Amino acid sequence: MLEQQTQATGRENSAKTNRLYVAMELSRKKWKLGFSDGKVARARVASIAARDWEGFQREIEKAQQRFGLDRVVEVESCYEAGREGFWIHRALEQRGIRNRVVDAASIDVKRRKRAKTDRKDAEQLVRQLIRYCRGESDVWSVVRVPSEEAEDARQLHREIEILKREQKQHRVRIQSLLFTQGIDMSITGKRIGQLDRLVNWGNQPLGQALKERIRREYERLKSVGETLALLKQEQSRQMKQIQTPAMKKVQKLAQLRGIAMTSGWVFVMELWGWRQFRNRRQLGGALGMTPMPYQSGDTAHEQGISRAGNRRVRTMAVEIAWSWLRYQPRSRLSQWYRKRFASAGARMRRIGIVAMARRLMIDLWRYLEQDKLPEGARLKSAA
Secondary structure, X not given: XXXXXXXXXXXXXXXXHOXXXXXXXXXXXXXXXXXEOOOOOOOEEEXXXXXXXXXXXXXXXXXXXXXXXXXXXXXXXXXXXXXXXXXXXXXXXXXXXXXXXXXXXHOOOOOOOOOOOXXXXXXXXXXXXXXHHOOOHHHOXXXXXXXXXXXXXXXXXXXXXXXXXXXXXXXXXXXXXXXXXXXXOOOOHHHHOOHHXXXXXXXXXXXXXXXXXXXXXXXXXXXXXXXXXXXXXXXXXXXXXXXXXXXXXHHHHHOEOOOOHHHHHHHHHHHHOOOOOOOHHHHHHHHOOOEEEEEEOOEEEEEEEOOOOOHHHHHHHHHHXXXXXXXXXXXXXXXXXXXXXXXXXXXXXXXXXXXXXXXXXXXXXXXXXXXXXXXXXXXXXXX
């Protein structure tokens, strides 16, 4: 009886310690899967059609048989962040598989010329997954996965960002077409209506095909502008009428001079609306604003910031830092910048504004989480 209990306990402990590791190399048509139990040197690699979850489950069962694992063994998985986004992560978690979405730029790659195939990538990825699960947390960077609600809240301001870029493209294209004829002018509806009276460098009227193309381009420009106006109205409506925790943070940021709805919206929906930070170092890492020193022997220099965080928030933070200097001149942060960089050259001022942007984001984070107003800052209502 004692021997049977000992054997049963041994099987239970074995089931707890044994794991199946799965690395997924994704493409549009096929998924390459790398399997390992963490003990066998060579991984098992299989291919399935993309989004074939039944085939995925069959390959897991085959791998369990291959490595002699129990059917209820824990399964750990990973894949590189890419165009698939996070739906695969959610599908794996729903199936009871613990998954990690990996930042592809953080994966170590040999500096010498090497062969690259999906099979080799899957094998390398599963080896690194084993190391990560065994405690080597610095083997790569894991992407924080937002909730479906937080991901959906990003769509509005990202569409506005794309439309602004598209609006600029249409405007520059019209200006470029006119510039090829020796005409340099700003683009307005009134001037587009006077195309028939425009003359080129040789005092000749513009070609009919060129004028028609410019008019079509201007119609696209107007359409983008109308859509952009509607989206901004919707953004304002949501800010006034919706009282979610994230929206309250946007409203709180907008009370500060130098912070408008657009910037506060980006900061919250991209970062502070769904992520929690324990300290300023974590926040700096998420922004990609941590310094990157280089030191080897007698050689030592700074390589700038890491740029490994959220690009939209980082770009907006630098823009708001310039705005902060203008609208919050009495704040401690503005005075610090002017004391250190105001008399420096243009290059040093640009470097300084990045350092100021990092400090400003830390102050704004404390303002949201601890209700601690940045030192010397003023609210709009106190103006």
